[in-house]
Amino acid sequence: MPMETSKQSLISRYFTSDRDAASLAFFRIGFGLLMFVSLVRFWALGWIDKLYLTPKFHFHYWGMDWVTVPGIYTYGLFAICGIAALMVSAGIRYRIAIILFFLSFTYIELMDKTTYLNHYYLISLLSFMLIWLPANCLYSVDAVKDKSLRSGRIPSWTIDSLKVMIAIVYIAAGLAKLNSDWLTRAMPLTLWLQGKSDLPLIGGLMHQSWVHYAFSWGGALYDLCIIPLLLVRRTRVFAFSLVVIFHVMTRVLFPIGMFPFIMIFCSLLFFAPSIHRQILDWLGERMGFAMAKWQTDSILSQSLFLSVSQVVIIAFLVVQVVFPLRSHFLTDNVYWTERGYRYSWRVMLMEKTGYANFKIQNTRTGKRFYVDNGDFLTGFQQKQMATQPDFIIEYGQYLGRHFESQGHQHVGVFVESYVALNGRPSQQYIDPQVDLMQIDYKSLVESHILQFDE
Amino acid sequence: MKIFTKILSVVTLLGAILILSQGCKDPMQTDQIDDQFDRSEMLTDWADKIIIPSYTDYVQSLELLVEANTIFSTTKNSSTLSTLREYYLNAYKAWQVVSMFEIGKAEEVQIRNFTNIYPTDVDAILENISSEEVNLELPSNYDTQGFPAIDYLLFGLSSDDVDLMTQLDGEAGAYLTVLVDRLYTLSQVVLSDWNDGYRETFIDNDGSSATASVDKVVNDYLFYYEKFLRASKIGLPAGVFTGSELPRLVEAPYSRIYSKELLMHGFQASRDFFNGTASHGQSDAVSLSHYLDYIFESNAMPNVSSSIHTQWDVIETAISLLQDDLYSQVEEDNSVMLAAYDELQKNVIALKVDMMQALNIQVDYVDADGD
Numbered sequence: 001m002p003m004e005t006s007k008q009s010l011i012s013r014y015f016t017s018d019r020d021a022a023s024l025a026f027f028r029i030g031f032g033l034l035m036f037v038s039l040v041r042f043w044a045l046g047w048i049d050k051l052y053l054t055p056k057f058h059f060h061y062w063g064m065d066w067v068t069v070p071g072i073y074t075y076g077l078f079a080i081c082g083i084a085a086l087m088v089s090a091g092i093r094y095r096i097a098i099i100l101f102f103l104s105f106t107y108i109e110l111m112d113k114t115t116y117l118n119h120y121y122l123i124s125l126l127s128f129m130l131i132w133l134p135a136n137c138l139y140s141v142d143a144v145k146d147k148s149l150r151s152g153r154i155p156s157w158t159i160d161s162l163k164v165m166i167a168i169v170y171i172a173a174g175l176a177k178l179n180s181d182w183l184t185r186a187m188p189l190t191l192w193l194q195g196k197s198d199l200p201l202i203g204g205l206m207h208q209s210w211v212h213y214a215f216s217w218g219g220a221l222y223d224l225c226i227i228p229l230l231l232v233r234r235t236r237v238f239a240f241s242l243v244v245i246f247h248v249m250t251r252v253l254f255p256i257g258m259f260p261f262i263m264i265f266c267s268l269l270f271f272a273p274s275i276h277r278q279i280l281d282w283l284g285e286r287m288g289f290a291m292a293k294w295q296t297d298s299i300l301s302q303s304l305f306l307s308v309s310q311v312v313i314i315a316f317l318v319v320q321v322v323f324p325l326r327s328h329f330l331t332d333n334v335y336w337t338e339r340g341y342r343y344s345w346r347v348m349l350m351e352k353t354g355y356a357n358f359k360i361q362n363t364r365t366g367k368r369f370y371v372d373n374g375d376f377l378t379g380f381q382q383k384q385m386a387t388q389p390d391f392i393i394e395y396g397q398y399l400g401r402h403f404e405s406q407g408h409q410h411v412g413v414f415v416e417s418y419v420a421l422n423g424r425p426s427q428q429y430i431d432p433q434v435d436l437m438q439i440d441y442k443s444l445v446e447s448h449i450l451q452f453d454e
Numbered sequence: 455m456k457i458f459t460k461i462l463s464v465v466t467l468l469g470a471i472l473i474l475s476q477g478c479k480d481p482m483q484t485d486q487i488d489d490q491f492d493r494s495e496m497l498t499d500w501a502d503k504i505i506i507p508s509y510t511d512y513v514q515s516l517e518l519l520v521e522a523n524t525i526f527s528t529t530k531n532s533s534t535l536s537t538l539r540e541y542y543l544n545a546y547k548a549w550q551v552v553s554m555f556e557i558g559k560a561e562e563v564q565i566r567n568f569t570n571i572y573p574t575d576v577d578a579i580l581e582n583i584s585s586e587e588v589n590l591e592l593p594s595n596y597d598t599q600g601f602p603a604i605d606y607l608l609f610g611l612s613s614d615d616v617d618l619m620t621q622l623d624g625e626a627g628a629y630l631t632v633l634v635d636r637l638y639t640l641s642q643v644v645l646s647d648w649n650d651g652y653r654e655t656f657i658d659n660d661g662s663s664a665t666a667s668v669d670k671v672v673n674d675y676l677f678y679y680e681k682f683l684r685a686s687k688i689g690l691p692a693g694v695f696t697g698s699e700l701p702r703l704v705e706a707p708y709s710r711i712y713s714k715e716l717l718m719h720g721f722q723a724s725r726d727f728f729n730g731t732a733s734h735g736q737s738d739a740v741s742l743s744h745y746l747d748y749i750f751e752s753n754a755m756p757n758v759s760s761s762i763h764t765q766w767d768v769i770e771t772a773i774s775l776l777q778d779d780l781y782s783q784v785e786e787d788n789s790v791m792l793a794a795y796d797e798l799q800k801n802v803i804a805l806k807v808d809m810m811q812a813l814n815i816q817v818d819y820v821d822a823d824g825d
Contacts, residue, residue, distance in 0.1 A: 117823060190753055195662040195814045197493075207491075207752065257823030348824075353811040355803050360697075369697035370689075383817060418803045425756040426807040 015310070018153040018299050020273030021138040025091075026280055027162060028135035030265050031126065032089025035101065038258045039082040048074055051115055055378050057398055058112040059391055062442070067110040074111075080104050088130070091140020095131070102127040114384045114391075118347050119259040122169060129165060129316065132309035133158045134300055139280050151300035159269070161313045165320065166266050167227040172324045172345035174223030181335070181350070182220065186212035187422035188351035189219075196253060219348075222246050230270035243267040254348070335421060336452035338388055354386030354429065356417040358396060360403050363412040363435065371399055387419050389430065389449050396436030413437050427453055491748040492740075494660035497667050499730065499739035501653045507733035508551045508723075509645045515541070515548040516638040523634045527627055530619045539608055543712055545637070546601045550719035554678035554727065557670055558656065559647035565640050567596045572686075573703055574602035576610070583629045590636060599633050602706070607633070610708030662814070669815050672742070676806055676817065679724050684798040687717045691784050692791035701784040713780035718773055721798075725766045728805075742809065749812050758808045765801045772797040 042048065052058075052069050060067060070077060081104035087097035106124045109115070136142045137151040144150075181187040189212050196206040205211045222242065229239035247260030268276075300306070327340025334341050335350045361368040373382050376399070385391040392415055400413040413436040420426040427450070430436075434448040522541040526534040549569060556566050568590070575597040582588045582598050590599050597603075607630045612618040622630060648656075659667040689695060691703040704713045725731075730741030746759035772794040777783040784791055810817055 191811065191814050194749065194753065198661040198666075209753065255824050259823070351811060351814075353807045353817075355807045357799075367697050369693065370695050372685075372695060379817070418807050420807045420811045423753070423755050423811065425758075425761075426803060426811075 015155065015157055017156045019156045019159055020277060021134070021151055021154040021300070022277040022280060023159045023269065023273045024133060024135045024154060024162075025137070025139040026276035027159075027269055028091065028094070028130065029089050029139065029280070030268075031130070032085045032087075032101075034258065034262055034265060035085035035105075035123065035127075036082055036089065038262075039078055039085060041258065043075075043078055043082075048078055050378075051380070052108075052111055055112065055114075055381055057376055057381070057395070059114050059381070059385070059394055061110055061113050062390070064110050067107065069111045074108075077104055077108060081108065091136040091142045094136035094140060094142050098127060098130050098135075102131055114381050116342060117259075118343075118345055119257075119262060121343055123262070125165060125320070126162070129161060129313060132312050133161070134306070137300055138296075139284070150296050151298050152296040153299045155300070155306070155310075157310065157313070159273075161317060162266075163269055164317050166269065168317075168320050168324070169345050170223050170227050173347050174220055174225075176344070176346045176349060177216075177220035177223060179349075181422045182216050185422065186216045188349070189215050191351045191423055192254070199252070219246075226267075230267060233272075236271065240267060240271075250348075332449075333452045336419075337446060337449050338390070339446065350422055352387035352419055352421050353426075354383075354417060354419040355426075356386040356392055356415050356429075358399055359414040359416065360399065360408070361412045361414060362408070363410040365410075376402075386417065387429075389446055390441065392417060392430055393436055393439055393441040393448075397439075397441070400437045411437065421452075424454075491745055493662075493666075493668050494657055496740045496745060497657045497660055499732075499741065500671065501648070501656055503732040503736045503739040504727060504730070504741075505552070505555050506645070506648050506653065507736065508548075509555075509641070509648060511733065512545070512548040512552050513638070513641045513645050515545040516634075516641050519545045520634055520638050523631055526622075527631060530623065532615060535608075535615060535619060539709070542601075542604055542608055543709075543715075546605075546706065546712070546716060547719045549601065550716055551723040551726075551733075553682060553720070554675050554723065555671070556674050556678070557667075558652045559644045563640060563643060565644055566682075567593070568640060569600040569637060570602065570682075570705075571596040571600060572602035572705060573707070574598065574600075574606050576606060579603055579606060579629070583625050588632075590632070599636060601637075604630065604633055604637075605706045605708045608709070664816060668813075672810075672813065672815050673817065675724070675727060675742075676802075676810075679798075679805065680802055683717075683720045683724060684795065684802060687713075687720060688780075688791055688795045688798065691780060692788055692795055693784075694792070694795055699784050699788050701781045704780040704784065707781055710779045710781050712778075714773070714776050714778045714783075717776075717780065721769065721773060725770075728762065728766075742813075746809060746812055755812055756808065758804065758812050762801060762804045762809070765797070765804060769794070769797045769801065 052074050053071070058069055081101060084097045084101035084104060087093060088101055102124065105127060109120050109124060134151070134154050137149060137154055142149055177183070182189075186209070190209070193206045193212055193215065197203045199206060226239060226242060226246075229235045229242070243264055247264050250256050251260040324344030327334040327344065330337075330339055332339060334346075335352075356373070358371040358373070359368050360371060373385075377385060377395070385395050396413040396415055400411045404411050414432055414434070415430050415436060416432050417429040418426040419429040429450060431448045431450055436448075439448060519538075519541040522534070522538045526538045552560075553566055553570065560566070578595070578598045582595070588598075589595065607622065607626060608618075611621045611626060621627075656667050659665070663669065685695070686703075687705055691700055693699040701707070704710075705716050706712045728742050730739035730743060732738050743759045743763070746762075747757075749755055750757045750759070775790055776794060777786075780791070806817060
């Protein structure tokens with residue numbers, strides 16, 4: 001190869017290269033099934049009622065005040081989402097199904113930010129990506145019906161883009177763990193692990209300080225190294241065992257739901273396409289499908305949609321690399337103020353316990369009274385609210401409007417709030433002198449949060 | 455197929471480990487936990503040195519009340535009335551000590567709802583007295599029974615003792631007997647459950663999950679402290695939640711002079727439970743204070759218990775400044791009430807934020823995923 005091979009040609013050669021479509025089909029089938037199971041589990045545990053229908057008040061994401069909980073139709077929304085997940089898995093009207101899944105799932109998440117979890121966010125992102133990817137070319141009902149769709153090979157980038165997304169999650173999570181609380185104080189794992197002495201086998205170790213440090217350092221190392229280990233062929237099986245051990249451990253130790261299974265599944269994407277094909281053929285044969293029908297060597301033909309997809313996915317991934325880093329452009333402590341905390345793969349990084357006592361005061365007469373938060377929020381909402389500034393402001397303003405509508409005049413809302421972060425003594429959190437009604441919470445200026453004292 | 459087989463075996467193996475580790479308890483475990491805080495020892499102490507003795511006291515105090523009422527119902531004079539009132543007060547004070555343990559049978563029968571919901575509904579009481587049949591197990595009758603209703607019957611029916619005794623000679627007296635007997639029955643049900651096996655269930659449930667005994671008791675304790683001690687006994691009458699003073703909301707507003715004493719007993723019970731101060735004659739119990747000290751020493755965490763201890767003293771002083779009659783305290787100088795409230799509030803933060811974080815117990819645990 002001539003020395004002057006430019007980067008340009010390397011890149012363009014990569015973007016014209018193709019790979020076995022089985023990988024993406026494998027991901028589509030598994031993802032759809034896992035989503036379906038997750039939704040059924042959520043429904044069966046009664047969480048639709050508990051988390052969405054019971055609360056009288058819902059916390060909105062910034063700029064998402066228009067999202068409302070559709071009452072009893074929320075069950076319908078979950079049903080649509082679940083059916084869409086099954087359709088995605090089977091590859092029935094894939095494009096419509098995945099769009100429907102993305103929209104319904106994301107809408108569900110937007111209904112109340114009390115339930116925010118990084119892995120729900122990840123699912124929204126992955127399903128958004130899947131809208132643009134040709135995941136139904138193989139092993140799908142669509143491809144059986146439509147021969148022109150059926151392709152054995154698809155562009156490499158369509159598969160690699162998902163790996164990049166998974167890599168961003170792990171590496172960002174690993175980098176976020178490189179902070180002093182995690183590494184030098186083994187916090188918050190010390191708090192979480194010391195009470196787990198009733199666990200079988202490992203319970204006796206759970207109060208030992210060195211175990212807390214080992215878990216902390218090991219966790220950070222795992223997050224940072226797992227992607228390279230999965231990428232290199234020789235270490236892949238070892239890496240996969242690590243993935244399984246790590247996520248099974250987190251499942252045993254913490255109430256973490258379906259997340260470990262989703263991450264274990266995602267790591268399978270790093271294996272060679274031939275593995276995916278073997279798994280699918282093996283499963284397909286057992287389910288009585290004539291697998292020979294699926295064999296084709298044709299390459300997915302270039303289309304306008306695919307070109308647009310490529311631009312969208314690249315732009316999307318660039319945003320995903322940059323967005324989690326945003327808190328580094330702020331001077332405040334991200335754990336204390338939580339500015340830039342969400343959507344940046346900060347997983348299990350802090351234990352915050354809080355208490356917020358709201359005072360309604362007539363700003364003219366000074367007459368005041370306190371609010372019983374239980375009258376307005378569920379226990380879960382109260383807990384989340386008390387440690388997050390944006391929740392405190394939104395709820396405070398809701399209280400103000402509520403009492404105004406009850407005929408109270410010159411309503412000022414003040415909060416006496418205390419937060420303990422990662423085992424430190426509690427400190428006052430929001431400035432008790434600030435009238436929450438006067439804060440423009442859309443402005444993202446948060447001078448009302450008191451300074452964090454290390 | 456080779457790698458595929460490996461993947462399959464890794465998944466199967468770890469799946470098996472997961473299932474096994476969740477399914478069986480390690481028999482070696484008891485040998486390994488010598489040098490750590492023993493939750494089951496704390497639970498044993500709570501049961502044997504605090505909860506069961508306190509409940510035994512409560513049941514005995516009600517026995518005496520039932521007896522005094524029997525005597526009073528046959529012989530009404532100023533002496534039997536004053537004995538009855540005295541035993542009413544003693545039982546009410548004994549109740550303050552057990553109110554926070556709304557767990558097990560107490561939770562099942564909702565003993566607190568049937569024992570001490572105030573303000574009592576005088577109109578409904580009068581209606582109950584004149585009706586043929588009253589179902590006191592209905593939630594609508596929470597506020598027509600228990601100590602608050604007895605307080606009304608023994609002190610509020612009339613300001614004149616002779617007139618009061620005349621009224622208690624009729625159906626009002628019969629209603630009083632029903633209320634006293636019901637308190638006694640409820641207390642017995644709870645105590646005998648503790649003695650007939652619940653103690654063991656309670657102690658065996660020594661894990662760290664949300665349904666484990668330590669989590670439940672601590673949540674009950676906080677709930678009591680925040681709602682029934684801080685808010686009901688001081689906050690509500692002082693107008694903390696409404697902006698206007700409501701002296702009629704004090705505990706035992708008809709006898710009036712006992713309200714501070716009852717508050718002091720409730721406060722002392724909260725403090726004793728935290729410290730593990732045993733009910734008479736026993737060596738002290740291992741309790742939350744010791745658990746916090748253990749965590750403080752083994753993990754270099756902030757010393758939560760010492761700041762809580764300091765605040766108990768401050769609260770005691772603030773309460774001691776109150777008049778015996780909180781009703782007139784609110785009317786005459788509510789600021790003393792508000793000051794006591796503020797001091798109680800400071801320990802809400804210490805208990806609910808600092809203690810809960812150190813013990814890693816969730817307030818009002820909600821079953822939901824985390825990440």
